[in-house]
Amino acid sequence: MANSSSGDSVVDRVVRVLEAFPEGVSSLPLTELAERSGLPLTSAHRLVRQLADYRLLEQAPGGKVQVGLRLWELVNRNSPILLLRQAALPFMDDIHQVLNQNVNLGVLQGDDVLFVERLSRRGSVANRAKVAGRMPVHISSAGVALMSGQPRAAQNAYLARFKDPAGKVDADHVRRLLATSAERGYAELAGVVDPETWGIAVPIEDRQRRTVAAIGVVVPLAEVRIHQIVPALRTAARGIGRQLGALAPTP
Amino acid sequence: MANSSSGDSVVDRVVRVLEAFPEGVSSLPLTELAERSGLPLTSAHRLVRQLADYRLLEQAPGGKVQVGLRLWELVNRNSPILLLRQAALPFMDDIHQVLNQNVNLGVLQGDDVLFVERLSRRGSVANRAKVAGRMPVHISSAGVALMSGQPRAAQNAYLARFKDPAGKVDADHVRRLLATSAERGYAELAGVVDPETWGIAVPIEDRQRRTVAAIGVVVPLAEVRIHQIVPALRTAARGIGRQLGALAPTP
Known part of the structure; x- marks a missing residue:
């Protein structure tokens, strides 16, 4: 036609x-x-x-x-992303206030994480995540958190086609990264994109316990407060997941 | 074709x-x-x-x-709205923290205000402004602030075709509203959409002094702190306008 x-x-x-x-x-x-x-x-x-x-x-x-x-x-008025943003923004704002750092919200799009929201404070560390921008899964903590929450078959398919354009890591390395993140319930990547920054992210599950998004922070590498950051992110992720259930249109 | x-x-x-x-x-x-x-x-x-x-x-x-x-x-990755949001979000967040109320960002779209960003605190008053949602100019403080900053010819054209579907106000009423707002430098509407809420908004000017957006708050009608709100909004609007100049792609 x-x-x-x-x-x-x-x-x-x-x-x-x-x-x-x-x-x-x-x-x-x-x-x-x-x-x-x-x-x-x-x-x-x-x-x-x-x-x-x-x-x-x-x-x-x-x-x-x-x-x-x-x-x-x-x-935008009809995108499901609007419901996700709406559910996530108050919690992202809490994280932003409590930790005083960049906060990102991402979803999986192929082998990339697509960032759908970002709050960044003036003067905070560099944050490569742009709204509607992408990063390959394996170099973003949000990407790793998202992929580690996918069904085994999807993870295996991703790893089978994995190729690092930078030639730094192989599929086995990424497999271990995903396994560790799944076990811990959070992903952390230090100095991968920027030598000065640390990315930490947790998966967000909907009411059917499917990993549908990830929330993460990007903090200065020097300032490792992971024992404060992970519980705060987890709390936010649970809150967002509950809101998502409430906001989602009836299937 | x-x-x-x-x-x-x-x-x-x-x-x-x-x-x-x-x-x-x-x-x-x-x-x-x-x-x-x-x-x-x-x-x-x-x-x-x-x-x-x-x-x-x-x-x-x-x-x-x-x-x-x-x-x-x-x-979203290429919309000029992204640049506006990027410029405005930190300032909206400041207003949000300082005043602890809903903050809206809108642009003019025909005879409506189109809301392009919104921060709302859990438990805050009702706010009809949805992201990517519209409201007629004359019932929204952001709409009045935007229209009052347009060139005289655009305002006259708008007033010439004005018709209130609710039959409450006429073009003369709206003309006075725009004139008062232009003179004061802010728009206020009390109990128009919701009997319980008060909307206050100021125009955002770019470096060429064109009114390109409006930032506003929606607060409980009982809580009239207009002497605090207007200076805070004006400060934010000036900051956003400066950022917009810096972010805009070279013409």
């Missing part, structure tokens, strides 16, 4: 246009958008105009193109 | 599917999705399958359909 002469569908082209924006770049000139999406300039121009009619894309300063407010509204 | 026999485009049908989810409902059975989007069941089925292939939609519990994680990711 609705295929162009080159055989790609309109949906495919819309996705290519949305994917063309690099992470952290909110607007692009049309020519660059066409180039990055691999569409001929005329096709890109026509599609952008069509999407702009519905305010899915809009004009940005300097004649650039950006994601439209209407698309943001449509996607 | 890509029109069906009935003349509507694929983009049009995608928008109709996304718009079919009512606010606050994150998943729908396919039959209801087809009905609400006004598409024949077979067309809806085909389109949903196509969108699911790209994970723009996904399967929800009970065989329902929901907005996909991938769509959430694509839209």
Whole structure:
């Protein structure tokens, strides 16, 4: 249905246009958008105009193109992520106040953790987790906490296809990391992404005891207060899990 | 391009599917999705399958359909709203801590205020502002603060088409409300949406002194601390405006 002469569908082209924006770049000139999406300039121009009619894309300063407010509204008001954020934010705020550090909330997306919320205090340590940004599972404490809570088959499939682009660790190392985290009930990674920081995260389970998200902190490596951090995170995770049950629409 | 026999485009049908989810409902059975989007069941089925292939939609519990994680990711990682939230969250958190009340962040979308962030404390007063939810400008303090900061022509156009569905106020009333708010530099609405609550909001200006957002609180009507609230909100708004300038991509 609705295929162009080159055989790609309109949906495919819309996705290519949305994917063309690099992470952290909110607007692009049309020519660059066409180039990055691999569409001929005329096709890109026509599609952008069509999407702009519905305010899915809009004009940005300097004649650039950006994601439209209407698309943001449509996607966010009905996304299950909104329910998760709503359940988690007060607890993340508690952690933030009590520990005075960056707090992240992530979900599993393929072999990555996708961060869906983040609270960071001005002046706190570097935190690579951006909202709607990803990190590979094995280098993020939230990722390890999430994967360690998945069913055995999913973990084995992940480990079977595991490959570290940095060439630092192998599947056996990650398997041990997951096993240790599952046993302890929390994941910790020191100095993996940033030599100066320590990531600690715990899984969040819904009422069916499925691991659906992870909450974690990123703290200065020098400041190891793991005996304070883990109980605080666990308490928050339990609270969020209960709220999730309450908020989830009836199946 | 890509029109069906009935003349509507694929983009049009995608928008109709996304718009079919009512606010606050994150998943729908396919039959209801087809009905609400006004598409024949077979067309809806085909389109949903196509969108699911790209994970723009996904399967929800009970065989329902929901907005996909991938769509959430694509839209949020590149939305200008992310920059605004990023600039505003630490300041919203300050207000939240200092005043111990609900804090909202909104932008103008047509004749409505679209709420893009909200912090609410457990046990605080009712707050109708939902993230990605809307309220008509004239019944929301954030809406009044936003509109009172718009250029005169935009305000006049808004007032010319103004109609209160509740039949309580007329355009002249709203004109006075906007004028008073512009003069004072803040908007206040008592007991308009909820008889028990008071909304107070101030405009946020970017470096070009354009009103681009509003920050506000919703407090119990009994607890009128406006002399504390307004300076706190103004301080936050100035901080956010400065951050926005720093975060905005070069035009």
